[in-house]
Amino acid sequence: MIRLIIFAILVLALGYGFSWLADRPGDLSLVWEGQLYRTRLIVAAAILIALIAAVMIVWWFIRLIWTSPHSVTRYFRARKRDRGYQALSTGLIAAGAGNALLARKMAARTRGLIRADQEPLINLLEAQAALIEGKHDEARQKFELMANDPETRELGLRGLYLEAKRLGAHEAARQYAEKAADQAPYLPWAAQATLEYRSQAGRWDDAIKLLDQQKAAHVVDKTTANRQRAVLLAARADDRLESDPAGARDDALAALKLVADFVPAALVAAKALFREDKVRKAASMLEQVWKSHPHPEIGRAYVRARSGDSVTDRLKRAERLETIRPNNVEALLLTAKAALDATDFGKARAKAEAAARIDAREGAFLLLADIEEAETGDQGRMRHWMAQALRAPRDPAWVADGFVSEKWLPLSPVTGRLDAFEWKAPFDQVEGPVEEGSVLSIDAALKSLPPVREAPSATMADAPSSPKVASPATNAYVMELEPTAAKPAPSASAASPQPAQREPELRPFFGGAPDDPGVKNMKLEPESKTRLRLF
Template identity: 60%
Template sequence: MIRILVFALFVLALAAGFAWLADRPGELSIIWQGQRADMSLMVAATLIVSLIAAVMLSWWLVRVIWTSPHSIQRYFRARKRDRGYQALSTGLIAAGAGDAAGARKMLGRTRGLLSADQEPLIHLLEAQAAMIEGRYDDARKKFELMADDPETRELGLRGLYLEARRLGANEAARQYAERAAEKAPQLPWATEAALEYRSQAGDWDEALKLLGDGRTGSPEEKKAYARRKAVLLTARAGAKLDADPKGAREDAHQALKLDETFVPAGLIEAKAYLREDNLRKAASILEKLWKSTAHGDVARLYVRARSGDSATDRLKRAEKLEALRPNNAEALFAVAEAALEARDFPLARGKAEAAARLSPRESAFLLLADIEDAETGDQGRIRHWMNQALKAPRDPAWTADGITATEWHAVSPASGRLDAFEWKTPVSELQGPVEEGSTDAVDEAIRTLPPLAIETRPAAKTDPIVKVERVDAEKPVVVTKVAEPVAVKEAVVEKAKLEPAGAQDDRQERPFYGLPDDPGVKEGAAAKRDGTSGFRLF
């Protein structure tokens, strides 16, 4: 574009010059060796311009003829290089597609057209072809040669790293990754691998140094950096919690600044405050975390924050959590557990059933079995809830790569991946996914509860036989006496809290509580005679 503009300006200038001479006519006389030549000024200017053009054309012809051998040689060299690059590109595509024969063929053609010193990608093609053919030793040698060349160092180190990982040589892979991260910290794979290896070794200080400051990058990269730094700070806080509670608290606090909903960081900071006997600070952190996440571990630590509390005190703390997050399965479950310890069975049963309706899971039904065992000891009902627990989804747990743990860890024990643990329901082999909050199964379990327990005791020969009849499981038990005693060895007697004969009209079936938002049946409320419960729905 610039050359065209310069040429146009030159032509315009030349035309302007000739126009200027045409407007100013004149005569020009030249005397040379006794000869005189007269001509007009325009003719003289035309002759001068023509002479200059002829000289330039002659010089161009001489230069073309002089440089023609070099130009011809350069043309054929460029054509050969283009053919070599075409073969190299085809060979790399064949290697990526797994075509060993095609990659080997293109490698031979590329070597005949290009020099390996001029094009390092030939080494890569040769290494890829060797790997496809199963010659891993040859491929590793090529990667080592590439790692020694400054131009292909990063490519060679990555190849050696992948080969070490394939062979299970974790120590060698760690060395290659750290070497690549040291030479080229901008490589994501090198930084990621070195970070994971240092995290597996528990070297949290070096891992944080390797992570950098994260000031540059896109918003997504900055968010990922903040999450990773929070994980490393939390892991370091957990490592120093016993020896240095103050340092652990500071690290966990920094992690919470990066991610306010990161439950492990909040738990460690609260534990550090509890070790310093600062219950108020610990409770404040847990309450703030509970409002945003309603995590089961937060509820357990909050309820049992002070070891000297009585069961009633723990129940009050659990009810405070429920007030912060009403109609929450974890809150209802925490209240039910605390109420069971406080021997408040009606409250425990109501909250446990509500929690089971909101989130049907194994622990909710096991808690109902415990409540039944502590209150009535009815083995039939206990077995019923145990059976429901076997069929229910498992409780949420810290899960990573198919492995569950009771506590959060920064690194997966299976793959060594950083920040692999997630709080979720583990995969069950016996039952598919169940929609959380479904109440059909829980309601059916409550409706199909077995009758009250039947106990046996020896019957004296002089005792009257007690005949027990239960026509309908939803109606009260009918008890009649035989007029004359009959001698028997044993009689089956129902003992399920039968009232005196005069108070049989006041007998009632055990009521069950309503939907999860139902606070339950008040104490002393009587069921209807037809067997239906007397609760009120909101």
């Protein structure tokens, strides 16, 4: 486009010059070797321009003839190079498609048309073909050649890193990733891998420094960088909690500034403040986090803020959290547990049932079973609630890559991924069509709840036991009661004399069959004893 504009400007200038000369006629005289040559000025200008053009054409022709051997050689070299690049492109496509045979064929053709020192992608093609064929040693050699070449150093380091990860050589993989991150911090894979390796080693300061470099190089966006920085600060605060509570507090509060509802940072900050006797500040901070994220660990930390509080005071603190987030499952369960500790069974039962109506999960039914055990001690009702808990979904927990942890961790123990843990329900139940009646309902569970069994009175318990005859309609067994030392067993016949009371003989048990009645001892079981039978 620029050349076209320049050409148009030159043509316009030339035309304008000829028109200017035509408007101003004149003669040009030249005396050469005694001869006088006279012509018009415009004709002389045209002859001069034609002469310049002829000289240029002659010079171009002479230059063309002089450089023709080099031009011919360059033409054939370019044609050969184009064929080589075409073969290289075909080979890379074949390697990406998994066609090892065609990739090898195109690699050999490319190497015959293009030298490897001129085109380093030939090593990449051969390495990919070797990986497809399972020749990992040959592939590693090619990646090492690429790692030594400045043009393909990053590509070779990535290939060596992936091969080390495949073999489980984590130390070698860490070295390749750190080398790539030092030379090119803008590489996302190298920076992320180095960040995870430094976090696994507990080098939180180096990890935070690397994350700042990634953020400055725009490798990660601002939101992701703030989240990962909060995770690293919370992890460092957790490590420093025992040795440096003040430093742990500062790190945790800095993490909360980046992510306002980050529960692990809030818990570490609360523990550090509790150790500094700043209970009110810790409680205020926990309340702020509870408003945005009602987490059960936040609730437990808030309720047990003061170690010397009574169960009634803890119940009041739980109720305060419930007023902040009313009709919330975690708040209701927290109040129910505090009421159970305070032996306020009515409130505990009401809150637990309300929580189960919102979310019928395992923890709510287990809490109802604990309430039954503490209040009534009825085994039947306890088994009923525990059976409901077995059918209910599990409570949320810290889950990362299928691993369930009792507490939050900065890294996944399965993959080593940073910030992998999430607070959610574990996936341990088989998904499938919901059968009729399989959906849990607290109202249905209350309807099917067995009534409370009345406990036997003290007088009935102290009264002497007598043989009981079960009715055939009840399908019960007859229990034969042995006489006690205090009172002899009553006889079926009043006229028959009572046998003399003697001390029972201790007989060792030698492991006979449990269903073997053994040989009847007439001395220990006299014939005068009456047996009551159903049949």
